[in-house]
Amino acid sequence: MLRVVFLSVSVLGMTTNVWAQPIDTYWARLSKQDHYNSSGVALNSAATIIRQDRANFYIFGKMDPEDESDVFFNDKANRAKLEKMLSEGSLSDRDRAIIENGTPLIRVDIHPEHVEVTVAQD
Template identity: 40%
Template sequence: MILRPLRSGMLGAVLAGLVALPWATPLAAQELIGAYTAYIGADDLYNSKGARLSAPWQVLRQDRANFHEFGIAQRGDEWDPVFGDVDNRALMERMVMNGSIEPAAARNIMAGGATVFVRIFKGARGDFVRVSVSR
């Protein structure tokens, strides 16, 4: 899986800032390429046609589409260097499955009203995300 390059020069500045943070130190065969925080609101629980989403990766993907494409953001939503590209958002399901999300975190995402912290990695076995959730 290959992430499409960003169309802006901001990626270098963002990555340089992330590398300076202690939690951003890459592990063996992993490279942190971005991170963001977002609040999962009611708008994120439904797709663009108004249908209720049924999986946490769908909600995470819709949150990023709302933020980057539709200009819908809740307090706490942050920019990320990866999911502004529609093709990268389409990879969200596989990235969640290749990464980690606790069952309780998945339930909180599906209920809405939760804050997610998503770390995006490039790894030896493919790109993946690690999702943490708080209420």
């Protein structure tokens, strides 16, 4: 019986680790152009700035040299989920302020239900 319990715990642990891995990761520079929507209105939240960066990359061809592609946000419906995914994920208050007030290089780890954003360089 003890062996069955150990095996079950081991398998559960492996499953948890698989789910903890992001489905994709990308780097992006959030330049001044990413702080404005396509109508020229200033964006004031980290989530909308990150979403605009992806729209600029995939729709408008406005790419910064450090911007990378990803397999998830190239789809418009998935970009629409970005704000909710960020609210379910992680972004420190410090990093949020840097994104909203600067032009940092960020790393975005995309998981099935959330994103984790980290400022790599401000």
